[in-house]
Amino acid sequence: MCELLGMSANVPTDICFSFAGFLHRGGGTGPHRDGWGIAFYEEGGYREFRDPHPSVDSPIARLIRDYPIKSHIVISHIRQANVGQVRLANTHPFTREMWGRPWCYAHNGQLEGWQELPLGVCRPIGSTDSEHAFCYLMGELRHHFPEPPEDPQALWALLHRCCERLRSKGVFNLLLSDGVRLYSYCSTKLAHITRRAPFGEANLSDAELNVNFAEHTTEHDVVSVLATEPLTDNEDWVRMVPGELLVWHDGEILARFLPEAD
Amino acid sequence: MCELLGMSANVPTDICFSFAGFLHRGGGTGPHRDGWGIAFYEEGGYREFRDPHPSVDSPIARLIRDYPIKSHIVISHIRQANVGQVRLANTHPFTREMWGRPWCYAHNGQLEGWQELPLGVCRPIGSTDSEHAFCYLMGELRHHFPEPPEDPQALWALLHRCCERLRSKGVFNLLLSDGVRLYSYCSTKLAHITRRAPFGEANLSDAELNVNFAEHTTEHDVVSVLATEPLTDNEDWVRMVPGELLVWHDGEILARFLPEAD
Numbered sequence: 001m002c003e004l005l006g007m008s009a010n011v012p013t014d015i016c017f018s019f020a021g022f023l024h025r026g027g028g029t030g031p032h033r034d035g036w037g038i039a040f041y042e043e044g045g046y047r048e049f050r051d052p053h054p055s056v057d058s059p060i061a062r063l064i065r066d067y068p069i070k071s072h073i074v075i076s077h078i079r080q081a082n083v084g085q086v087r088l089a090n091t092h093p094f095t096r097e098m099w100g101r102p103w104c105y106a107h108n109g110q111l112e113g114w115q116e117l118p119l120g121v122c123r124p125i126g127s128t129d130s131e132h133a134f135c136y137l138m139g140e141l142r143h144h145f146p147e148p149p150e151d152p153q154a155l156w157a158l159l160h161r162c163c164e165r166l167r168s169k170g171v172f173n174l175l176l177s178d179g180v181r182l183y184s185y186c187s188t189k190l191a192h193i194t195r196r197a198p199f200g201e202a203n204l205s206d207a208e209l210n211v212n213f214a215e216h217t218t219e220h221d222v223v224s225v226l227a228t229e230p231l232t233d234n235e236d237w238v239r240m241v242p243g244e245l246l247v248w249h250d251g252e253i254l255a256r257f258l259p260e261a262d
Numbered sequence: 263m264c265e266l267l268g269m270s271a272n273v274p275t276d277i278c279f280s281f282a283g284f285l286h287r288g289g290g291t292g293p294h295r296d297g298w299g300i301a302f303y304e305e306g307g308y309r310e311f312r313d314p315h316p317s318v319d320s321p322i323a324r325l326i327r328d329y330p331i332k333s334h335i336v337i338s339h340i341r342q343a344n345v346g347q348v349r350l351a352n353t354h355p356f357t358r359e360m361w362g363r364p365w366c367y368a369h370n371g372q373l374e375g376w377q378e379l380p381l382g383v384c385r386p387i388g389s390t391d392s393e394h395a396f397c398y399l400m401g402e403l404r405h406h407f408p409e410p411p412e413d414p415q416a417l418w419a420l421l422h423r424c425c426e427r428l429r430s431k432g433v434f435n436l437l438l439s440d441g442v443r444l445y446s447y448c449s450t451k452l453a454h455i456t457r458r459a460p461f462g463e464a465n466l467s468d469a470e471l472n473v474n475f476a477e478h479t480t481e482h483d484v485v486s487v488l489a490t491e492p493l494t495d496n497e498d499w500v501r502m503v504p505g506e507l508l509v510w511h512d513g514e515i516l517a518r519f520l521p522e523a524d
């Protein structure tokens with residue numbers, strides 16, 4: 001299994017602390033030695049860093065850990081290859097422009113029969129089930145909404161239906177963003193925590209590192225972090241339920257979709 | 263004016279030497295303080311690094327200078343803003359996926375009336391004339407070739423016609439790649455050099471740095487470098503002529519298009 005890490009915040013926030021713990025799972029405390037990547041939505045745009053080498057040995061990962069890039073939304077992924085060989089083109093996150101916005105996507109899990117998922121304009125560059133599923137998602141959204149919808153509720157409901165279809169094909173834990181909102185969908189494993197005033201201390205589970213958020217924040221800050229498994233051992237993370245889609249904005253949950261009752 | 267840097271090679275080659283000189287133009291010896299970016303096509307895929315800060319002060323630029331990423335094709339750009347403010351979304355190179363390939367683009371110059379250039383599926387994320395022109399180019403290629411053409415000559419001829427149209431709107435020096443070939447188009451300024459056995463020494467014009475390529479290459483290596491202005495002061499660079507399009511593959515010129523005679 002791969003590992004996902006996401007962040008949504010109401011002020012530009014660096015993810016150095018969480019990334020330091022996450023990094024260790026890439027060949028340190030975890031088995032995810034097949035590449036990693038991280039994408040940042042900053043005030044003025046979007047950028048990503050990807051490396052097909054284990055994150056724990058990567059000079060680029062060390063740069064990200066030590067160079068605070070402040071952003072509203074972050075999506076990161078550490079890969080343990082199952083479908084598709086270890087190469088840069090198969091390294092998450094994946095990106096496509098739609099409606100003049102940079103969409104970013106990372107997936108944890110494995111799908112069956114993914115080759116049959118219909119594609120629109122977006123085509124995979126690499127050979128993974130994950131990127132094919134991303135191109136399918138983008139195709140469905142664009143097919144129903146050639147222009148960005150005025151009412152985002154309809155978009156979110158469509159996204160939830162597409163995610164449910166993907167979950168029916170295997171394991172599909174997802175982080176997705178267009179730079180305004182962050183979407184998290186749980187198939188088997190995804191947990192989140194929202195930090196706000198009064199801020200406390202946090203201890204990383206995977207590395208000997210402790211941070212007192214009170215020293216780095218103001219009382220108005222709201223910062224939510226999502227991860228496959230909780231990253232700290234002294235806070236109460238919320239585990240998402242299978243089939244749940246959360247829409248995040250400025251660190252808060254804006255909407256929640258659950259599977260239809262059988 | 264911005265500065266362009268490109269490379270096409272028949273073996274995976276690092277660009278550390280050329281980039282070291284180029285870096286100095288970003289706020290060091292040059293006035294290009296408004297961001298920089300670099301894209302690498304490696305054996306297994308594509309990645310890019312972009313920073314809205316001057317390259318000479320950028321920790322990410324220092325990483326690229328010191329961490330040899332070996333690739334067949336490189337496109338880099340240092341920006342001096344004219345159209346569009348200084349922000350990450352306006353920082354070259356720009357990227358779009360088409361036909362399952364990552365297309366990368368950097369532009370030097372300024373265009374008039376670029377808002378009227380028709381767009382297809384690609385939409386600009388930022389606010390520059392450069393990115394709009396890129397989306398126009400992608401739209402024209404996709405419109406004429408919904409699937410990648412069997413005969414690439416027709417594609418190249420179309421690309422040349424589109425570049426000529428863009429040149430008629432101002433200054434349009436271009437580097438473009440799909441990861442297989444590198445395209446260079448000259449409107450006013452673009453120079454190139456091809457290094458092959460017997461390799462000699464080279465002195466950077468912008469920094470006190472000297473390299474003996476014979477120590478870093480084999481006799482089969484062919485490495486071509488393109489830049490707005492020659493980067494070394496002891497080699498014979500070839501200056502392109504206005505309206506000239508060159509198609510590069512494995513360090514060699516595969517095709518050359520010139521403006522039609524008046």
